[in-house]
Amino acid sequence: MKVLVTGSTGYIGSHLTFVLSQEHEVYVIVRETSNTTKIKDCVKKIIFYKKECIYDQLAEIEPDVLVHLAGVFYGEHTPDNIENLLESNVMFSTIIFDAVVKAGCRKIINTGTYWQHFSGEIYNPVNLYAATKQACEDILLYYVKAKGCRAITLQIFDSYGPNDHRNKILNIIQKLDNGAQINMSGGQQKIYYCHIEDLVRGYVRALEILNGMKIGEYARFALRDEKPIPLRTLLEDFLKIQQKNLKINWGACDYRSREIMDPSGIGTILPGWKPEHKWEQSVKKL
DSSP states (O other): OEEEEESTTSHHHHHHHHHHHTTSEEEEEEOTTOOOTTTTTTOSEEEEOOHHHHHHHHHHHOOSEEEEOOOOOOSSOOTTTHHHHHIIIIIHHHHHHHHHHHTTOOEEEEEEEGGGBGGGOSSBOSSHHHHHHHHHHHHHHHHHHHHOOEEEEEEEOEEEOTTOOSSOHHHHHHHSOTTOEEEOOOOOSEEOEEEHHHHHHHHHHHHHHHHTSOTTOEEEEEEOOSSOEEHHHHHHHHHHHHTOOOEEETTSSOOOTTOOSOOTTOSOBOTTOOOOOOHHHHHHTO
16 A cells, blocks of 8 residues: 655654554655655655655555654644644645645544644634644535545644654653752653554554545544553653652742643544554653
8 A cells, every 4th residue: 555654753653653664655745854764664655745746756655544644743832823824724734735645645544633622612722833733623524525536634632752852841850860950840741652562553453443434524533541640650650760869849839821630531542553552561661
């Protein structure tokens, strides 16, 4: 099967691209400035995105399925980043959806975020980033209903794993020397953490489900565990397992604006999938 992947140079995307390449012919769309070192040896072709060329390039490939992970994240928008936020998460996504459909592709896996569901509501965006992800999802629904596609949006929560260089709290803490201090919020916000290998299995499972869906059918599933755990509990366990001696100043920082304190029940867990990696064993290997 010809699988087209966006976001392939990111942490999740690069792991997924490698796994998909073991059984499928994988093509990736990247920016000209992207570092393709992690994926260049496992893909059939790297397409450097240019809006004026992408329709012809995808028509030549005729992908069977699109796996869309590309996007840009800003916790807070500013006048300087709004344009990039909209161009990356809305404009780019729309062009890719349109181009693959015109190339004959009718199967799409999209990536959403639990931040689209403040207070557990069906739709209440935490921030402008979450609103752009919802806009992308709404646009995808047009192609499902009007163009005969079948599609799944996977709702992503917090993730972790080895060789992760993202600016995430686990990575920040891991880099600190023993005896260092770090200021944190109260730590009572609950978190769903999902290991990178479990996330990748989720996308592979979604591909299986997608193949059995009807034309014009759309579904949204969550890649999460049954119960979230308070951030403070997770980080205190993390320090013990890693045998790190840090002083966390709990409550020294305010919670983020519109912090999701309890994501319990957000999204329906992907059928036929559940996390296999246990926190303690996985953290030991980081």
